[in-house]
Amino acid sequence: MPIRREHRFFYPIDWRELSVVIRFGRAKGRCENCRRPHGRTVFCLGDGRWWDEDASSWRDGAGGIVCHAIGADDVLATVRTTRVVLATAHRNHDTADNTPANLAAWCQRCHMLHDRPEHVRRRWLTMFRRKALGDLFRGPYG
Template sequence: MTTQTAAPARLRGGHPQHTTDQEQHMPIRPENRGRYPINWPDISRSIRIDRARLRCECDGRCGTSHGGRCAARNARPNPMTGSLVVLTVAHLDHNPANCDPANLMAACQACHLRYDREHHAQTRAATRRAAITAAGQLTLEDPCPSAST
């Protein structure tokens, strides 16, 4: 009989972390994992399963008129896009450290991406500015702003 050894626990912020299939697919970049509380998998699971019952909680906050609550359900085809739904948890204030249940919304990928669209645009712009500055390429300001009027 062959025995398997358990995979080592994943580390986040220096703390041991258990993984599940859902957490292995979480769309959290490795460099951002430290911004989430160590019990994020439990918090996320509670929102997705216990509160939302594996259904997207978006009620149009993403900018789509669902006619009520979004009908997308975890592990089923999204009724709007046809893609397989992996239910995620959105931070309504975009702050991963704020895990107050009132700040969290179970969301299908489509609603989560639409909800975060403006925030993602802002962070992309900030990242571009930082890269340009780091490369020594500063934007030039008009040396004579009053002369251009």
């Protein structure tokens, strides 16, 4: 994920090199959570299941192989494609802690799921500020 301009100074100067080592050295180009391969377009379902071409089977959101009973799911009706991009994430959200144990190579889905509480908090703060500015300049909301 791109780093916001206002957050760049929290990251070390060699962040790109460190990120490459984590994503392609340690993780071998696959998400460390769900095992999706970097740079490939994969078929996926809304619940996190995705088609692993190398294993010729469906995997769940945690990377485990899923077996489907014939006719139990109408899988082809809900399938879509997505291009997988790996990013290096901080497990504890502390950008100053760049130890290998704190860094993880995650696809965009796993990274967004991990950061969801922070995104919810920021969305609430943005809406709170908008309402406060509206109250200040346009009067209270009706």
